[in-house]
Amino acid sequence: MSTALLYNKIGRQIWLSLFGRWIFALLVPWFVPTISYLLIGEPYLQSLYNFAGGTLMIFAMTIVAFVPHDRAARYIAQKYPSLDSTIKRSALTAVAFWILTFVFVTFYMFFIMRFRPFEARLDARMMINVYLFEFVAVILLTGLYEINYSLNKWKSLKINKEAIKRAGMQGQLQSLKSQVNPHFLFNSLNTLSALISDEPKRAEQFVDEMARVYRYLLQTNQDELTSLAAEIRFIRSYYHLLRTRYDTGFDLVIEVNDEDLGKKIPPLTLQLLLENAVKHNSILESNPLRVQIRSLGGDLLEISNNRLTKSTPVRSTRLGLANIMAKYELLSDRLPLIDNNEAVFTVTLPLITPKTVSA
Structure with a gap:
């Protein structure tokens, strides 16, 4: 596969996984500024350069982290698709999100402490706040995914039920037509x-x-x-x-x-x-x-x-x-x-x- 085709395929997958989902649209406006402040500290609000640059940096990090979160949620939904499996599906999704979030956040905090972009002042107390915030964010994100999945599943079941009724009516008409x-x-x-x-x-x-x-x-x-x-x-x-x-x-x-x-x-x-x-x-x-x-x-x-x-x-x-x-x-x-x-x-x-x- 050529490099151009590979980039096109990756870009298409990211677009469908992220920007095509209302969950990501709901997440970005409040999540990115909040986590930017928690990771960078007071310097985040001290200049337009730090605010704009820090927001873009955390936004890019959020995109990178969100892709595996989204794929993990979809994989779990495929394994446990029934509405009767809501509790199990939600629990597994939350656990997967917490593991992924811990890995990405730890790596990002190490990066920020090592290179201090935008005059970041990340210390131990701020790290604890970041983990607590991410813990709550995962619960909210899991809830959004489950609401989105359940609504779509309910809609799909309703459409299928109507289609079954139509197929049943067609079958009845075909049978009566024959007999x-x-x-x-x-x-x-x-x-x-x-x-x-x-x-x-x-x-x-x-x-x-x-x-x-x-x-x-x-x-x-x-x-x-x-x-x-x-x-x-x-x-x-x-x-x-x-x-x-x-x-x-x-x-x-x-x-x-x-x-x-x-x-x-x-x-x-x-x-x-x-x-x-x-x-x-x-x-x-x-x-x-x-x-x-x-x-x-x-x-x-x-x-x-x-x-x-x-x-x-x-x-x-x-x-x-x-x-x-x-x-x-x-x-x-x-x-x-x-x-x-x-x-x-x-x-x-x-x-x-x-x-x-x-x-």
Whole structure:
């Protein structure tokens, strides 16, 4: 890297770390003159030269010291981002600030005592006052950082919550668009009509499962997450409708570990993947479409289906997969993985636990 590019990168980082933050703007007007007086003593106020020069010198020292303080605060915030970790984050930030402040202040006082710039008269009593002042300043600075962080975090969570609601509404609309439409109703009612005359008991069961499907579709997106157990109960009802319609041409295998049932996923995720499989594959009793839902361990759930090319392929809009990815981006640090090869289409979903939900 050239010297010019290196200086440009350093300057950009300093600008973003310091002058782009309101904390530094609040700190400078009172902190720099006060600490200048404590470090230089009475000569600081005895001439314009000493006042201006001493202020600029301490201002430059403050910038140098503030950069590692700012980076330490941001590093700790990244390690403990949750609002539930406020006390721990504040305590660690304060300790880091006190250590850094002690190192920088000690070095600066040694420099001033050694070279006596601007006729400085720093003695032992003044050094104690400097340490006491810095101790109080660190408490105030920590408070400002925590207030700034908490407000921004709260704002971010609020924005994310609104985005999740929008994604949920889009998912609900997409699901209803795919399911609650004349074509779907026509096929369902045709199936029901045939069952009523030939198999009335199966017709009654079909109506019950159909009611469960529609109830879940209409209600579930009120929540950001649903348990895997609830989603699988819904999928069994949804599968019953598909199985009644396609008979042995469609098969679903669910192999989910009991310990995964209490974990969370975005609602309608499995339904969208089953719908995707039915939409893009041929379904024949002689060559069935098979969908498998199984636990992989490590908080992962795999949904796969064999690929059976349709004679007239359906154009993919990828809205269902895009909706799933959008929800995971908002709700988790891990994203689904998609493997689309010639034989099998596979989606691996992360199961969301309280530890993996984005804060």
